[in-house]
Amino acid sequence: MRPAAVPALPPEDGLGGAGVVYELKLDGFRCLAFARGRRPPYLQSRSGRDLCAEFPAIADAVARLPEGLVLDAELVAWQGGRFAFGELLRTPAARDADGVVLGLIAFDVLALPGGRDVRRLPLADRRRLLSEVLADVPPPVQAVLATGSRAEALSWSERLADSGVEGIVCKSLASAYRARGAGRAWVKYRPGDTTDATVTGFTGTPGRPRALLLRLADGTTVLGSPQLTPVQARQVAEAAAGLLDEPRTDPEHGTVHPLRSPLRAEVRIGTGRASGARFVRLRGD
CATH class of the missing domain: 2.40.50 (OB fold (Dihydrolipoamide Acetyltransferase, E2P))
Structure with missing residues (x-):
C-alpha cells in the first residue's frame, strides 16, 4: 500500500471515523521482508528487486525471524545522529568502514509465522500481531514509533525533522492491506513533499x-x-x-x-x- 500525500494531518477521528494511528515516516528504502526458514530470506524493493546482497546484515536478521513471517518495513541507515539515506546507496564494505548502522523498521505484518495471510484483518489487529511477533526480536529489526495522538505526531514531525524523519504516515485502524493503492485509508504528511x-x-x-x-x-x-x-x-x-x-x-x-x-x-x-x-x-x- 502506498499512502497519498495530504497537506495536513487528519484529525484523530478522520479517515473514516474508525480511529487513526500516526507513524513516523522514515527516510529509507521501502521493502517487504520475507522470512523463509531454510530458504534464503527475501527483501523485496518497491521495484521488485531483491536487496539481500546489498544489505547482508539485514538479510541475516530476517533469516532469524520465524518462517513464514512477512513484514512491510523501511530499510534505513543511521550515521552521525541522523537517518542517512545516501549511505543506503553505498556498498556494504564502505558502510561498515564508516560505522553506518542499518535498521529494518517494520510498520505492518502481512503474514504470520506458518504463512497465515493477515492482510484482510483491520490494521488495529495487525498492529497488535506485529507487536507480538517482534516482542523478543532484537535490533536491527524494530517496530516503527507510532501514536494515536495527533498533537504528539505533530510534535514528532517538528522535533525530529533534523534527524532525517520525513514526516508522518496516518492510517485508518479499520483498513485492510490492499496491494494496489491505499485510497484515503493511508495518507502521508511531509513538509516540502517530493x-x-x-x-x-x-x-x-x-x-x-x-x-x-x-x-x-x-x-x-x-x-x-x-x-x-x-x-x-x-x-x-x-x-x-x-x-x-x-x-x-x-x-x-x-x-x-x-x-x-x-x-x-x-x-x-x-x-x-x-x-x-x-x-x-x-x-x-
Whole structure:
C-alpha cells in the first residue's frame, strides 16, 4: 500500500471515523521482508528487486525471524545522529568502514509465522500481531514509533525533522492491506513533499552530467532545473555508467545522453510549473 500525500494531518477521528494511528515516516528504502526458514530470506524493493546482497546484515536478521513471517518495513541507515539515506546507496564494505548502522523498521505484518495471510484483518489487529511477533526480536529489526495522538505526531514531525524523519504516515485502524493503492485509508504528511520521477537521460558529458531529463508521473518529460551540483553530478555519472546509449541531438535540449535502462529519482516540483522540477536525489530501491 502506498499512502497519498495530504497537506495536513487528519484529525484523530478522520479517515473514516474508525480511529487513526500516526507513524513516523522514515527516510529509507521501502521493502517487504520475507522470512523463509531454510530458504534464503527475501527483501523485496518497491521495484521488485531483491536487496539481500546489498544489505547482508539485514538479510541475516530476517533469516532469524520465524518462517513464514512477512513484514512491510523501511530499510534505513543511521550515521552521525541522523537517518542517512545516501549511505543506503553505498556498498556494504564502505558502510561498515564508516560505522553506518542499518535498521529494518517494520510498520505492518502481512503474514504470520506458518504463512497465515493477515492482510484482510483491520490494521488495529495487525498492529497488535506485529507487536507480538517482534516482542523478543532484537535490533536491527524494530517496530516503527507510532501514536494515536495527533498533537504528539505533530510534535514528532517538528522535533525530529533534523534527524532525517520525513514526516508522518496516518492510517485508518479499520483498513485492510490492499496491494494496489491505499485510497484515503493511508495518507502521508511531509513538509516540502517530493515525488518520484524517472531519469531517461541527461545533458552535459558522461563524466559530468549537467541537467537531467525527467519523466514525471503524468508522462511528461522535463529538463530538471537548476543544474546538478558537483556531488549530484558524480552520483548520477556513477549510477549511469554502463547504461548509456549513443548520444543524440534533441531539438530543445541539444546533445543528450539517453539511458538504456532508466534510473529512479526523487524530485520536488515547483508550484504551478512542471518545468521547475528540482532533482533531489537518486533512489536505489
